Amino acid sequence: MLNGIRVIEIEGLGPGPFAAMMLADLGADVITIHRKGKSGQVTTDGSILDRGKRSIVLDLKDPEDIATAKKLISTADALIEGFRPGVMERLGLGPADCHAENPALVFGRMTGWGQTGPRAETAGHDLNYIATSGALHYASEPGSPPITPATLVGDIGGGALYLVVGVLSGILNAKTTGKGTVVDAAIVDGSAHMMTLLMAIRQTGMLSMDRGQSLLDGPHWSRTYTCADGGYVSVQCLEPQFYAIFLEKLGLSHDPEFQRQHDAKLWTKLTARLEDIFLAEPRLHWADLFDGSDACVAPVLSPYEAMHAPHMQARHVWQTHDGNMQPAPAPRFGGHVGKINTACTRGEHTAEILAELAE
Numbered sequence: 001m002l003n004g005i006r007v008i009e010i011e012g013l014g015p016g017p018f019a020a021m022m023l024a025d026l027g028a029d030v031i032t033i034h035r036k037g038k039s040g041q042v043t044t045d046g047s048i049l050d051r052g053k054r055s056i057v058l059d060l061k062d063p064e065d066i067a068t069a070k071k072l073i074s075t076a077d078a079l080i081e082g083f084r085p086g087v088m089e090r091l092g093l094g095p096a097d098c099h100a101e102n103p104a105l106v107f108g109r110m111t112g113w114g115q116t117g118p119r120a121e122t123a124g125h126d127l128n129y130i131a132t133s134g135a136l137h138y139a140s141e142p143g144s145p146p147i148t149p150a151t152l153v154g155d156i157g158g159g160a161l162y163l164v165v166g167v168l169s170g171i172l173n174a175k176t177t178g179k180g181t182v183v184d185a186a187i188v189d190g191s192a193h194m195m196t197l198l199m200a201i202r203q204t205g206m207l208s209m210d211r212g213q214s215l216l217d218g219p220h221w222s223r224t225y226t227c228a229d230g231g232y233v234s235v236q237c238l239e240p241q242f243y244a245i246f247l248e249k250l251g252l253s254h255d256p257e258f259q260r261q262h263d264a265k266l267w268t269k270l271t272a273r274l275e276d277i278f279l280a281e282p283r284l285h286w287a288d289l290f291d292g293s294d295a296c297v298a299p300v301l302s303p304y305e306a307m308h309a310p311h312m313q314a315r316h317v318w319q320t321h322d323g324n325m326q327p328a329p330a331p332r333f334g335g336h337v338g339k340i341n342t343a344c345t346r347g348e349h350t351a352e353i354l355a356e357l358a359e
Contacts, residue, residue: 001333002028005077005171011035012082015159016110017049020080022164024052025329025338031353033058033069034346045345048326052341054349060091071357073098078106078167085115095182105180106170110163114186126154135191142212158191220270221246224300231283232300246295250277
């Protein structure tokens with residue numbers, strides 16, 4: 001879908017490389033400028049985050065390499081960087097510098113706090129950003145501390161995916177106007193924006209600011225349960241017709257208390273009853289019982305287990321490529337599963353890219 005689009009990525013951490021990988025998955029020519037010497041990344045050389053990319057190694061403190069970087073950026077549709085505000089400007093590669101070379105460039109900036117605001121130049125990580133934005137608030141049971149949701153909400157959901165949307169929007173606009181833009185993709189912004197659905201629920205009166213009191217985090221029919229073997233199942237039968245199937249499968253269709261699905265005063269009691277029920281049998285029992293039904297129950301799988309689950313296998317979601325387990329590109333177009341490309345290694349394409357610039 002993005003054939004003919006070139007993106008320059010300045011080596012960084014987490015959401016920036018993920019966003020660049022997603023653009024590469026979609027067909028863009030993504031060239032990563034890796035640092036000379038030891039990698040500053042927490043990932044290994046040849047990381048799956050670098051799949052489908054090309055790599056050139058430059059020293060961005062060397063004037064000659066800065067000139068090479070500028071020349072490379074002048075050929076691009078977009079640039080992605082994830083430094084703190086001001087770092088790219090000090091390197092001579094800020095938006096003004098790059099737009100002087102390439103007025104149509106979309107300059108994508110990935111940060112946690114954003115380019116402005118009291119915390120803009122301070123350190124932070126995924127958990128801090130979603131804690132500040134409000135997105136972490138509901139991530140626990142009442143009376144217990146919020147859990148750490150493993151970067152998916154902040155770095156990926158509120159960060160990388162919003163950067164991808166911003167970059168693609170900027171490219172579309174530049175194709176029409178000839179003018180580039182600066183994309184300020186901040187995790188605090190994106191993770192707060194992701195809560196719009198919850199805020200819409202709040203308009204109906206079914207979302208409380210207190211944890212465990214709302215439509216999606218309080219009821220006995222919207223949570224996970226522990227099974228006899230220590231596994232877990234997820235239950236979220238929101239609509240009454242699905243809830244009815246859930247009760248029928250458990251033999252609870254005629255239980256007067258379970259019939260009162262939306263009586264919040266019963267939620268704690270009914271949760272305790274379901275805890276005892278699910279503890280009586282292993283996860284496989286419950287998976288088999290609800291399989292193929294509209295009860296909205298599914299076992300909680302590890303990534304390795306997901307790789308071998310029939311539905312995920314049928315869609316070829318998890319694959320092994322170059323010896324690494326990794327998910328296929330998403331979304332799909334025309335029903336086709338996207339190809340997983342081989343990850344580049346640091347500097348692998350340096351000579352090739354320099355030759356292209358010399359043409």
